[in-house]
Amino acid sequence: MIPPHGNTLVDRYLDTERSQQLRSEFDTAPQITLDQNLFYDFVNLASGAYSPLKGFMTQHDFLKVVNDLSLESGEPWPLPIVLDVSTETANNVSPGERAGLRGPDGEPIGFIDIEEVYRYSVDDTCQQVFGTTDSEHPGVQAFREKKPFFIGGEITAFEDVTPSAKHFLKPAEARVLFNHNGWETVVGFQTRNVPHRAHEYLQKSALELTDGILIQPKIGEKKAGDYTNEAILSAYETLVEDYYPENTAVLTIFSSRMWYAGPREAIFDSIVRKNYGCTHFIVGRDHAGVGDYYGDFESQAIFDQFSDLGIEPLQYPYAFFCYQCDGVVSEKVCPHDSTDRVEPSGTELRRTLRAGEQPDPKLMRPEVAEDILSMDDVFVTD
Structure with missing residues (x-):
């Protein structure tokens, strides 16, 4: 390992x-x-x-x-x-x-x-x-x-000090679990959002290259308007149960605040997953970004500065649903223009969910949306 x-x-x-x-x-x-x-x-x-x-x-x-x-x-x-x-x-x-x-x-x-x-x-x-x-x-x-x-x-x-939260595993415990599952390669995915179809596309694309995936929401203090920890965990429980083969995905939490440090936080998150036993780490668009403070792919470019991290970043372009391709794809494999695309805007998904409405199933699994909409507190308030 x-x-x-x-x-x-x-x-x-x-x-x-x-x-x-x-x-x-x-x-x-x-x-x-x-x-x-x-x-x-x-x-x-x-x-x-x-x-x-x-x-x-x-x-x-x-x-x-x-x-x-x-x-x-x-x-x-x-x-x-x-x-x-x-x-x-x-x-x-x-x-x-x-x-x-x-x-x-x-x-x-x-x-x-x-x-x-x-x-x-x-x-x-x-x-x-x-x-x-x-x-x-x-x-x-x-x-x-x-x-x-x-x-x-x-x-x-002291020996009994841990967060009182579901899905908590120490890195040593995660490594034991990966060994038990027979995983030699594991990809880590860090998130602060509920899952939409583009997230699922990135995760499953990476899973094609590895034995298993560690889906690890960052559970801690976030800014107003972000999803609550409970909404994120519940949505991922539904996605993993309904859409991942048995013994291919582990859902656990990383107890930490969001730094919103963009490129630096991408390196930090990859090191933490390396400690958990991951061999690969997914870096998507605007990882740990906020507003317009960082470019869409700065969090990928920073990995070029490090030749000795010891974990392989899997860098993905923008993903979306394409009518012509008839599925969720990325810019790397889709030749069609924006008029054929349904893009997963985080702002629009939040607006839809705040209104108590189901997002387009091309953007979010209906079961996941139903789970989120059934909750009392979906968004962090001031």
Whole structure:
């Protein structure tokens, strides 16, 4: 099976005996409470989804990632995984100290061994990571809301700390499942949307080249107007059950916020799927994009900068339904012009679903649409 990023799958979970021992010491340590996004980062660090990272980034790794898209050790890495804290918290902890970490519900989840406490430039970071300092960009807006200090250091997690969500698998568990299924090649598909027919076309085109597919919605904080996590998962449950042969598709979640970082997020998402055991990763049009901040195929072009990712990107052009071809096809294989096409506009699909109407079955499977329309909360609100 494909090795994880950095060649070792990180596991920062404590065993039961050590967890019990350290829980007894928890209240005597300085305390830091994580919000939901930081909790997801914590779990991804502990489970190895962020291998080779063992904790929140120290300043050297942070600056190297922001400016050079790599860690100090040389491995490619595009997004800063950081623990932000208030000035008050920063003044109350010191390098060399161990701080207790609590989840969003206040429950103890583990520790961080503090190596550094440091400040950062918001504008410089946003310009490098998102290509803009415009606060209308949701990724920039989220970064501007971070607290003024970062704490860097390795983490340890208590043995029972995981998201309370369906379809959660640690990377090690996914690798066991792939082996059990006899899959030597696995393609990863990351999404933040409910599935339409063009998504299905990309997935099945990639599945023709591999033994199995990991369909992994990104389940976490999103901007207003995006689909809710529940709608995405339910729609994919219906699609996989009705339209995929048995033992060809695994549906699991990647617990993480959307960064809306376009090309950098495409590299990040591919590395995470490599850690899960994927050998290939689907990169479609405008991966992790938002508005007009990135070109339609910038997220594909960035892979040309990396010769050592260790996972093969499968780059697909625009897909649509063509009346002349009588099916869902892509620009690469369809010779017909736009008058023969029904294109899967995300904006139009949202408008139709908001109105309680069934989208054209050429764009979305009726069973999937019915499932979505049966839900109370389909879209994220402010």
